[in-house]
Amino acid sequence: MTQDLVMEIFTAALTLAFRLALPVLLVAMLVGLIIAILQAATQIHEQTLTFAPKAVVVALAILALGPWMCNQCIDFMNYIFSLMASTGL
Secondary structure, three states: OOHHHHHHHHHHHHHHHHHHHHHHHHHHHHHHHHHHHHHHHHOOOOHHHHHHHHHHHHHHHHHHHHHHHHHHHHHHHHHHHHHHHHHOO
8 A cells, every 4th residue: 555545545535524514514614693683683682592493403414414424434435445455555
């Protein structure tokens, strides 16, 4: 296994991690921004008001994006196994 191959696998793994995390993080950030604007407008600063909606929306986002995330992970594993087969590991 060469250093170039290791770096290619590492880069693919990091790219996959960013692709999987980005949609959920964007949804959480958007909901947090909307709640922060509402809290600033109404001057209600309750901790549970920020946590509960974010938790629900993130859970729904993961539920909705779960099949896509699984397919991305399966594609990555197929890529890893094809590299292993081609290099004879």
